[in-house]
Amino acid sequence: MARSALLNVMVDAVRKAGRALTRDFGEVENLQVSHKGPADFVSAADRKAEQILFEELSRVRPTYGFLMEERGVVEGSDPAFRWIVDPLDGTTNFLHGIPIFAISVALERQGQLVAGVIYNPVMDELFVAERGGGAFLNDRRLRVATRSNLAECVIGSGFPFLGQGDHGRFLAEARLVMNEVAGIRRCGAAALDLAWTAAGRFDAYWERGLNAWDMAAGIVMIREAGGFVTDADGGDRMLEAGSVLAGNEEVRKRLGAVLAKA
Ligand code: IPD
Ligand code: CA
Ligand code: CA
Ligand code: CA
Numbered sequence: 001m002a003r004s005a006l007l008n009v010m011v012d013a014v015r016k017a018g019r020a021l022t023r024d025f026g027e028v029e030n031l032q033v034s035h036k037g038p039a040d041f042v043s044a045a046d047r048k049a050e051q052i053l054f055e056e057l058s059r060v061r062p063t064y065g066f067l068m069e070e071r072g073v074v075e076g077s078d079p080a081f082r083w084i085v086d087p088l089d090g091t092t093n094f095l096h097g098i099p100i101f102a103i104s105v106a107l108e109r110q111g112q113l114v115a116g117v118i119y120n121p122v123m124d125e126l127f128v129a130e131r132g133g134g135a136f137l138n139d140r141r142l143r144v145a146t147r148s149n150l151a152e153c154v155i156g157s158g159f160p161f162l163g164q165g166d167h168g169r170f171l172a173e174a175r176l177v178m179n180e181v182a183g184i185r186r187c188g189a190a191a192l193d194l195a196w197t198a199a200g201r202f203d204a205y206w207e208r209g210l211n212a213w214d215m216a217a218g219i220v221m222i223r224e225a226g227g228f229v230t231d232a233d234g235g236d237r238m239l240e241a242g243s244v245l246a247g248n249e250e251v252r253k254r255l256g257a258v259l260a261k262a
Pocket of ligand 2: 091
């Protein structure tokens, strides 16, 4: 697959940040960790990866703005372009030595998501997508799964950490979903949940209580893998709603109908 110059910029940045995360993952017990909330952690690894992404992306595209999880909003001189960055998606996994985490970088142009890169450095799995150009995992073209019979489907999800979000609502939804599907997975990194859905590993995925940086790159990935993505209530404002529901058209619809009963 021949990558565009833009995707090359994104890939170089995430690979560099990925090397830093891999080093820190090897010495996770020595990392400085602080709390943003009761079970909302941020470590020196999150900040270091974010700094690398900020430097690399600003060097190559100096006029673009940023929305980053740890640093927040950084205005650019060109209001048309904005990077949406999660430097370490799956911090809880990372700090527990669970190798399911990723870097997620998306580009928004005039309010539209146009490119996304999600990289798990431990598995060396690089997911890339650009609007109109398809989605790829390590240069292999991705398609969402074709199953739509819920009883055969494995569904990804996530639920709020301690002190955040509505556990009752999640349990009500999960209970209904559990009665219909083959299985539910909670892997702990929303960007990877979307990438894995784009790759057909999950038949569908839903989660509430997310932020723009958890979802932005994954949304491009799903669409470019031929999938459909809405918020968890079927609307089209995922980033604003902070929720997502993704899969092939039919399974997304069927799962949405189950969630609507909760
Ligand atoms: C978290 C992960 C998790 C999801 C949380 C996110 P972080 O991101 O994506 O799977 O359930 O809502 O906050 O904090 O590890 O980047
Ligand atoms: Ca976090
Ligand atoms: Ca995240
Ligand atoms: Ca994060």
